[in-house]
Amino acid sequence: MQTQFVPLLVGFALLAFSCGAFAGAADLVTVNEPHARAVPPGQSVSAAFMELANTSAADHALVAAESPAAETVELHEHTMRDGMMAMREIPRIDLPAGQSVSLQPGGLHVMLIGLKQPLNAGDRVEITLVFEDGSRQTIEAPVRKAGVMMKHHHH
């Protein structure tokens, strides 16, 4: 009698493990207008900005990032505390269903720490975004000099 359940269990297992074949967060989040900051020679940190559009009906989150251009990559935010701009590492950037989250100067950003290559205007930086389900998306961010305003964002 018990042998009847074995195929059932195998079937369930296959179904469970095949979830990886379904679209992961990386396929459902669109990255728009990524760009990284050009930095002076000898500078060891920089920031990358972008818009993340979650086109799906489920919430997702960016939980990490990697780049061959830097030793460590962290997610950071800015808040105003006691009249001072405070930058802090954050563990994740939530991407609610159907919404766009903007990583822009003065706010959220991907911080590149320990730069392994110079970032000159016109270069391109490879960044891999890691989402909460482990899925990954690799993008190329053009390097731009600060002060070049593409859009005026109101804070």
Add this chain to the structure above:
Amino acid sequence: MNKTLPLILIALSSLALGWVLLFWQPSDRPAELALDAPDGGDFTLQSAGGPVALEDFRGKVVLLYFGYTFCPDVCPTNLGFIAAAMEQLAAAESEQVQVLFVSVDPERDTLEKLQAYAGFFHPRVIGITGTPDQVAQAAALYGAAYRKVPQPDSATGYLVDHSANTYLLDRSGKMRRVLAHATAPDEIAAAVRAHL
């Protein structure tokens, strides 16, 4: 019991109060400054090219910004906007303007590093710093607040929270405007022109 208890309580409270008045110190460090209403004033700090005294720039409009080079976003944004403002000015105008970038992180920002950093944004930016006390005194004159924050779990090591204002001094060295963080280049250029 009825009469001595209140007396004992009063005695103990007085002792506690006395201890607080005499011995208790807040644990903040002197570099944590509040944004009072400051008047500005002169100071002298160091650059890779030698000492830089604010009064050297009498006759010029000075834009003063306190930050640090390990800052990936706020400082490059403000210096970038200042540089863009300088580009909007005619050559004859920008020659009468001096931009000073004061590092509040002398631990990491050497004079050479400051020189490279400042020059990256615009030739009329000079990067200066000093001992922690000297920097604290200069910042206090302008009400520039900053605070070192250890980050044991982050590869950044420590960060420096800081007010991100640009202080505009007129040709007589008097502070006339406080331009908030990320003031657009147009506004900066207009403010500078108003005092040229």
